[in-house]
Amino acid sequence: MKRSALPASLLALAFALAGCAPGAQPGSSPDSPAGGSGMHTGHGSAPSSAPTAGDHSAADTMFAQMMIPHHQQAVEMSDAVLAKDGMDPRIIGLATGIKAAQGPEIEKMTGWLKAWGEPVAPGTAHHSMEGMMSGEDMAKLREAEGDAAAALFLTQMIAHHQGAVKMAEKEASEGSNPEAVDLARKIVEDQKAEIKTMEDMLPDYR
Template sequence: MTDSSPSPAEAAEAPRRGVGRWTVVLAAAVALVVVAAIAFSVGRLSTLGEPTPSTTSAEAGFARDMQVHHQQGVELAMIIRDATDDDATRLLAYDIATTQAQQSGQMYAWLAEWGLPQFGAEPAMTWMTQPADDGEAHGGHGSGAGDGTSAHEPGDPMPGLATPEQIEELKSLEGVEAERMFLELMIAHHAGAVEMADAVLARSDYPVVVSLAEAIVASQQSEIALMEDMLAERS
């Protein structure tokens, strides 16, 4: 009878492999804590000395709603990261997840520093129905929101959000099919974030809000162009 028990060397190696996997998990968890702490500190320090926005302001509404929007971006990125072996897609997913997690931490910190609740009493997207500052606070960046108008009603879904059904479908896919659906969802998701950023730029001159909104517009429009090229390669 053949002895199928592991050799002494294999037996010694197995615990090391387990330790290695847990080391990776622990390192990732520590990294997320560090990113959140840094984002909180940056967000807190960057708001000192500025007048405090009200809880119903465009600044507060943007901070709350964009956190929710970014959280779904992180979720979609982590789904595709586990569903594909394609290096370019995994790198894109990592960049999206880390960037949007950091920005969410920054916006969380704004609300904490302003002494405002993380969840407002008014329905989501109410701030986007407010009049713009003469329609020309900072202009638009191609989404149509910069002209001071908005088709949104309070409580309407945030622009570009994937539905629960779409998320479940993405989870069921692998390989190129998963990549294709992820790119389609994330292009729409980024376009929605640009629309929201343009809307707050038309309604706010608050320096840190303007700085982050402009960064979101620039980075996500660049990633939209990249993802459109990636999607064309997979059509």
């Protein structure tokens, strides 16, 4: 009986040392899934932690496609004011801040569309965007000077921001891409605050 028991104990010891219990893999822990290593588990969980190129909806695409030219016009309006001589420092500060905020957002949304495999140009949607200035509006802003230019800039930018807020609110409620929804909420918060600031400033230039 001793001779038959010895091989069995050695076999058990070998399994214990090698960690070769049925279904186990070297380097696995009791908490690891059977047949899997920690490295395999981490790799499999990665896609859920970061959006993929296809992780977007039609609402996300429309938001980015429309907000890019909307932001671009806000930058253009700001440049028109910053090019003028003798403007009130408060207006200069406001225009500079708008450019600093919206320029990087343009780059971010452009990057999303490219990653999603969507066209950057909004096509006919451009004509339905709220708050956009016409060519005539932009010409008036470029030609105005002094307090008249400040008042016109504030009036136009308030309307422009109000249009952006509506677009962003729609994305915040209907979008599916987490980054796009977060940006939409940020735009709503930031531009509502700027609208209030501009409304408070406007009487000083009339």
